[in-house]
Amino acid sequence: MIAQQGCTSEDCPMCGSSATVVEFVKQEGSRQWALGRCTQCGLHFTDPRPTHEDLKEMYAGDYHKELRREGGTEKAFGAKFHRYADWLVPRLPAGARVLDIGCSTGLLVKLLRDRGLSAEGLELSPGTAAWGSAHYGITIHNKTLEECNFAPGSFDAVTLTDVLEHTLHPRDYLARVGEILSPHGLVLVTFPDIHSLESRFYQLMARLTRRPWIWKNLHIPGHVWEFTKATAKACFEGGGFEIIAFHRNQVIEYEKGSLLLWLINVPSLVLASPLIRSLLGTQMEFLIRKK
Numbered sequence: 001m002i003a004q005q006g007c008t009s010e011d012c013p014m015c016g017s018s019a020t021v022v023e024f025v026k027q028e029g030s031r032q033w034a035l036g037r038c039t040q041c042g043l044h045f046t047d048p049r050p051t052h053e054d055l056k057e058m059y060a061g062d063y064h065k066e067l068r069r070e071g072g073t074e075k076a077f078g079a080k081f082h083r084y085a086d087w088l089v090p091r092l093p094a095g096a097r098v099l100d101i102g103c104s105t106g107l108l109v110k111l112l113r114d115r116g117l118s119a120e121g122l123e124l125s126p127g128t129a130a131w132g133s134a135h136y137g138i139t140i141h142n143k144t145l146e147e148c149n150f151a152p153g154s155f156d157a158v159t160l161t162d163v164l165e166h167t168l169h170p171r172d173y174l175a176r177v178g179e180i181l182s183p184h185g186l187v188l189v190t191f192p193d194i195h196s197l198e199s200r201f202y203q204l205m206a207r208l209t210r211r212p213w214i215w216k217n218l219h220i221p222g223h224v225w226e227f228t229k230a231t232a233k234a235c236f237e238g239g240g241f242e243i244i245a246f247h248r249n250q251v252i253e254y255e256k257g258s259l260l261l262w263l264i265n266v267p268s269l270v271l272a273s274p275l276i277r278s279l280l281g282t283q284m285e286f287l288i289r290k291k
Contacts, residue, residue, distance in 0.1 A: 009047055012038035026212055033221040044194050044226035058222055064128040073107040081108045088188055089115050096156035102163035106132035106140050150180045159188040165223040174239025178290050189286045194226035196282035198267040205264050214264055241288040250281035
């Protein structure tokens with residue numbers, strides 16, 4: 001059931017403003033979660049904010065099951081991981097040390113190692129970390145970033161691909177990442193734009209049809225934060241970083257079924273063109289560096 005506009009249960013976790021409103025409500029199991037928005041800084045966030053225990057429960061069990069099989073990760077993420085490697089590797093010195101946080105099975109780590117970098121991963125799912133380490137022959141730490149206790153300046157680059165939006169506080173997490181980076185270290189950050197053309201279309205369709213599941217770009221509570229380009233920039237700057245490069249891309253989906261399913265996938269058909277997806281695509285890809 002879609003809620004009416006109203007105040008959220010907490011102040012904006014980024015700027016502290018009490019001028020926050022509810023934009024949408026989503027049922028997840030037996031619980032309801034709201035998409036909150038700060039009217040001062042524009043940040044979107046899950047209300048109430050998930051706890052450590054909530055997040056552990058969401059990503060427990062078979063969360064990565066489809067990736068832990070031969071060719072599974074390649075099919076799901078191979079194309080974009082090759083693109084990320086093409087973007088990052090030329091900007092780094094030979095043999096640069098790279099940490100892929102939230103590496104899943106470690107395919108990106110393997111691709112970076114294949115290109116001559118000293119790459120390793122960090123993955124909180126024990127089963128996924130063990131499978132990826134054995135399958136690709138790479139180092140994957142099954143710990144939190146804090147538990148790894150890396151020395152300051154240990155890495156030339158860190159990758160956070162579809163990870164930062166899952167953290168309990170992205171600005172503070174970025175500040176911690178900055179501590180383990182070399183003085184000119186780079187961070188690759190990716191996540192979706194909650195205000196993209198595609199996302200706004202699905203939001204409208206969800207409201208008109210009174211079917212909240214149609215807004216498939218809305219990933220609360222799994223995404224503790226939903227970003228726009230403007231709020232991402234503010235978050236990066238608050239964590240001590242600046243943007244040096246930016247791309248847009250798009251996951252193209254074609255769903256067969258009813259006329260309704262066909263209609264709600266019209267944005268995917270429109271965004272299939274490489275030129276259009278580079279201008280209007282939902283997925284945002286940033287290269288940032290320490291100020």
